[in-house]
Amino acid sequence: MTEQPMPVASPATIEDVARLADVSIATVSRAIHTPEKVANSTRLKVDKAIAITGYTANAMARNLRLGRSNMILVIAPDISDPNFSNILVGLENEARTQGYGVLIGHTQNEPQRSTEYLKFLNSSQAMGLILFTGLLPSEYQSMTPRLPPAVAVFEPVFNGGLPYVGVDDVEGARKIADLLLSEGHRRIAFIGDSRTKLSHMRRRQGYDAALDAAGVPREGRIIVEGDGTLESGRHALERLFIADALPTAFLCVNDQTAIGVMMGLQARNHVVPRDFSVTGFDDIPHASFISPSLTTVRQPRSAIGKQAMALLFGLLSGNASPDSEILLRPDLAIRNSVGPPPRTLPGR
Known part of the structure; x- marks a missing residue:
């Protein structure tokens, strides 16, 4: 049979x-x-x-079956960044609802790798691009007519316009600055200023707006540049000690910078927040485990990923504007690194 x-x-x-x-x-x-x-x-x-x-x-x-790619390419400069994984969860979950998968292109901060991934896109092996780097590869503009839609996430693109989804950096920095001001701080240092990273520039705007509203003169404000790494926080602190230009509080551009500042203070036998207050931005997992735990701005990372992927699908279907910018509201994570200013500035 x-x-x-x-x-x-x-x-x-x-x-x-x-x-x-x-x-x-x-x-x-x-x-x-x-x-x-x-x-x-x-x-x-x-x-x-x-x-x-x-x-x-x-x-x-x-x-x-139709000969179309069902993948979205995500280009990231550093997949070990604590912010990346939670945003990726939101990206992947939203992609799955549309029947798509996600490919990760890790540039390791090397421009040549970004160019290689653009060639991958140009060969129609992915239907869209999510960009974490904040910088467009130099070849992007010449290849744009042949490339699929792209959305920047987490870090706005500095050298070219792309639709963007991220946290409201200005509001977040203003909230954390207002917290320090409410504790009585007037001499607040901003650590992590930048001329190329838009997220850093926007956080500086929030800092300035809060201090302006509180009547703190712009002259004499302590501004130190930094690239957002732990080491940049430590170096900024050392520069301020050497210059004898100490604040009572450090408003850091992100948690990594803040942790670097706290490590430097502890190495000098200072106690946070008794001697200095320190705040961060992002609320990475390590922020709640260090001692003292870090007061910071919490980013809704999974929601950012979901919204970014939804915007990309809107671009693919022609239902979204290429000039879109979606900013999600941040929250404060108030922990143990902020207190009132000391009555006298600590010594070196």
């Missing part, structure tokens, strides 16, 4: 989802691509129908 082959189920279609959810095909499309425009009850029906039919899971297979 000859065995009969098992029937192969046909891939689910958008029509199957619409039929099961008892809605139109257009409504299914809106629920997938622009869920904010669909009533919650309708979106839940569509989500349930997608889960039952396996429509989302089949999207990758459909793309392959």
Whole structure:
């Protein structure tokens, strides 16, 4: 007796989802691509129908059969950055809802690697780009007509306009500066100023806005440049000690810088926050484990990733503006590194 082959189920279609959810095909499309425009009850029906039919899971297979890439390329300068992993979770989760996967291009801060990844994009092996680096490769402008849509995330692009999703750096820095001011600090140093990193520049704007509102004169404000690394925090601190230009509080451009400042202070036998207050920005995991735990600005990293991928799909479908900038609101993580200023400035 000859065995009969098992029937192969046909891939689910958008029509199957619409039929099961008892809605139109257009409504299914809106629920997938622009869920904010669909009533919650309708979106839940569509989500349930997608889960039952396996429509989302089949999207990758459909793309392959049609000869289209089903991948999004993410270019990052340093995948060990504590901010990267949580943003990546949001990116991947949103990509999966559209039937896409994520490829990670690690540049290791080498411009040549960025150029190589652009060539990869140019060969149609990815449908879109998420850029973490804050800098466009020099060849990007000449290749733009042949490249798919791109979105910058976490760090705005300095040398060219790209749609951007990130935290509101100005608001976050202003909030943390207001906290220091409320404790009585007036001599607040900004550590991590930059002429090339827009996120650093925006945080400096928030710092200045808070101090302006509090009537702190601009003359005499302590501003130290830095690249956002732990070592830059330590070096900034040493420069201030050598110059005998000490503040009572350090508003650091990110947590890594703040930890570097705290390490330098501890090496000089100073106690935080008794002698100096220190704040960061980002709320990386290590911020809550150091001693004292770091008061900082918390970024909604997973939500940033989700919004960035959603914006990219909006660009792919023609439903989003290439000039879009989406800024998510930050929160304060108040811990143990901030206190009132000392009555007398500590010695060296």
